[in-house]
């Protein structure tokens with residue numbers, strides 16, 4: 001499942017003790033396992049092999065150049081949501097012809113740039129967007145390949161902030177309206193109707209919502225294929241991962257604070273969906289983000305203080321919500337383990353960062369081994385929606401990132417030097433040359 005394991009009491013990433021990475025690169029530090037990324041990509045690719053799928057890694061989950069390059073070398077395509085992501089993919093050696101462009105708010109500049117480069121298709125989310133793409137393509141004397149994102153109105157039963165496939169969400173076009181949209185779009189001369197797309201949500205742990213959505217959309221896809229020659233059907237992403245593992249036996253109790261939920265595997269996903277999709281004879285696209293990158297990364301942090309207040313023990317660490325916002329944003333669970341394995345009693349602890357927000361925590365009332373100042377903790381499953389959501393809140397530098405491959409390791413992003421945080425700021429003239437602003441009127 002992933003390549004973070006204790007070896008002789010030391011947490012390793014593949015064959016590298018994480019402690020040696022900390023010595024070299026400091027903390028907070030993101031550490032990625034290349035073998036884990038590769039395994040997850042290949043597992044999904046193999047499971048879906050009967051469909052001859054195009055896997056488009058969702059760049060918004062982890063846009064690290066080294067991660068994108070790893071996946072590009074494996075033959076991955078990419079699901080992008082901005083010009084910046086497309087430029088990153090190209091910089092990492094990805095092929096724009098394997099890119100699908102999602103998002104409800106594509107600007108004219110972004111569409112023009114993607115048209116110039118040539119992508120596989122735009123996943124359009126509204127009629128005004130289709131009209132805009134057509135207009136720009138006409139101006140550029142091009143034909144733009146498009147699909148329409150259909151909102152199948154299926155509840156993914158996941159966290160409210162990552163549910164996307166119901167009519168309460170801003171995404172896609174209502175199932176009932178899609179045929180009419182294709183009919184009107186077919187009259188727009190500079191569009192090529194290439195596919196149909198859906199994405200119902202993220203961190204799905206059951207195959208049922210996928211199955212319901214595919215059962216609903218597949219007949220429509222077939223009809224549209226016959227009418228307009230669509231060639232591709234994208235299922236979106238959303239495969240969940242295990243954040244609360246009951247890990248391999250022999251691991252200590254705190255690896256298993258809760259039993260793993262029946263998790264969705266690529267095999268279950270494929271066993272259910274392949275028979276529904278194969279008869280369509282379409283190119284099947286999947287857009288996984290979290291499934292590939294989530295368990296391939298950890299965030300390592302140093303214990304700065306242990307503070308006891310009344311009933312509570314606060315473990316105050318040097319990472320914060322600006323480095324990993326998921327607990328604050330999605331109430332998400334991340335397993336937390338020490339770099340050095342230890343016995344002894346477990347203590348109910350809150351692991352918190354230094355930022356001045358009560359949302360700045362990594363866990364609450366969690367039974368963890370006793371730690372002291374100077375110890376290091378690893379926050380697991382931080383490879384997706386981790387670094388990509390990091391900010392400079394509290395004028396904290398963006399953390400460094402390291403990639404491990406077997407015995408090798410390399411910094412793939414240096415820690416941001418502090419002055420870089422304000423390098424694009426300037427002062428207006430009236431503040432620059434006045435020592436006392438009130439007198440400069």
Ligand SMILES: *Cc1c(COP(=O)(O)O)cnc(C)c1O
Pocket residue numbers: 058060061079102103199201202203236237238239287288289290291384
């Ligand atoms: C976010 C997103 C994905 C990836 O979601 P995961 O849950 O990380 O797999 C795929 N497709 C679209 C359109 C998305 O917005």
